[in-house]
Amino acid sequence: xxxxxxxxxxxxxxxxxxxxxxxxxxxxxxxxxxxxxxxxxxxxxxxxxxxxxxxxxxxxxxxxxxxxxxxxxxxxxxxxxxxxxxxxxxxxxxxxxxxxxxxxxxxxxxxxx
Amino acid sequence: xxxxxxxxxxxxxxxxxxxxxxxxxxxxxxxxxxxxxxxxxxxxxxxxxxxxxxxxxxxxxxxxxxxxxxxxxxxxxxxxxxxxxxxxxxxxxxxxxxxxxxxxxxxxxxxxxxx
Numbered sequence: 001x002x003x004x005x006x007x008x009x010x011x012x013x014x015x016x017x018x019x020x021x022x023x024x025x026x027x028x029x030x031x032x033x034x035x036x037x038x039x040x041x042x043x044x045x046x047x048x049x050x051x052x053x054x055x056x057x058x059x060x061x062x063x064x065x066x067x068x069x070x071x072x073x074x075x076x077x078x079x080x081x082x083x084x085x086x087x088x089x090x091x092x093x094x095x096x097x098x099x100x101x102x103x104x105x106x107x108x109x110x111x112x113x
Numbered sequence: 114x115x116x117x118x119x120x121x122x123x124x125x126x127x128x129x130x131x132x133x134x135x136x137x138x139x140x141x142x143x144x145x146x147x148x149x150x151x152x153x154x155x156x157x158x159x160x161x162x163x164x165x166x167x168x169x170x171x172x173x174x175x176x177x178x179x180x181x182x183x184x185x186x187x188x189x190x191x192x193x194x195x196x197x198x199x200x201x202x203x204x205x206x207x208x209x210x211x212x213x214x215x216x217x218x219x220x221x222x223x224x225x226x227x228x
Contacts, residue, residue: 032213043203044219045115051214089156099146099169099211100158 002027002094006104009087013111019077021107023064023090026071031092033057033066033073034101038087047075047088080111116140117220119204125226131192134223138185138206144168145187146207146217147179151200162187163210194227201225 048057053068116139158171162181
């Protein structure tokens with residue numbers, strides 16, 4: 001079945017540091033890939049998405065590229081801010097099992113001054 | 114603000130009880146999804162409704178049921194509650210029937226605590 005694997009957290013960075021959160025997936029069809037962010041006490045917000053191989057999703061300085069050859073969708077940001085502190089979830093929606101999102105376990109990011 | 118609303122925000126109840134969680138999708142969205150977020154299971158898909166009909170089912174317990182009404186709002190009913198049902202329950206909506214490319218927009222969640 002479908003699955004998403006994310007790097008274990010928490011990730012602690014100083015402000016303005018470079019961020020990478022690794023995400024790899026297993027899917028039977030041609031999935032679309034998503035990054036969602038959950039700020040403390042809030043629901044999930046879509047951060048970015050990519051629907052086919054080699055697509056790059058980007059938003060608010062975050063980027064992720066859909067790499068079919070390595071089945072990966074790593075999240076990157078060049079310079080993090082304290083306000084980026086949150087839990088980040090990688091997710092996929094597969095063509096064969098459309099509808100549901102399969103989520104990774106989430107990676108907590110803490111950014112300090 | 115995603116445009117998806119959920120009520121109540123918090124719910125505290127006792128084991129064996131029954132509760133109803135309510136969700137209103139974004140204007141124009143026809144699909145509603147329910148997810149459960151717990152510490153041990155992470156985020157899990159429960160069920161999807163599209164335009165009033167059940168569309169897909171995930172790891173939803175038999176004690177749980179859902180429906181979508183003609184005005185497209187949805188309710189998730191949880192009965193014979195157990196301690197392990199304590200979790201954050203999210204509703205999401207999307208415009209279509211759930212093609213893989215569609216974005217699901219999430220509500221703020223209902224936090225359920227079973228004592």
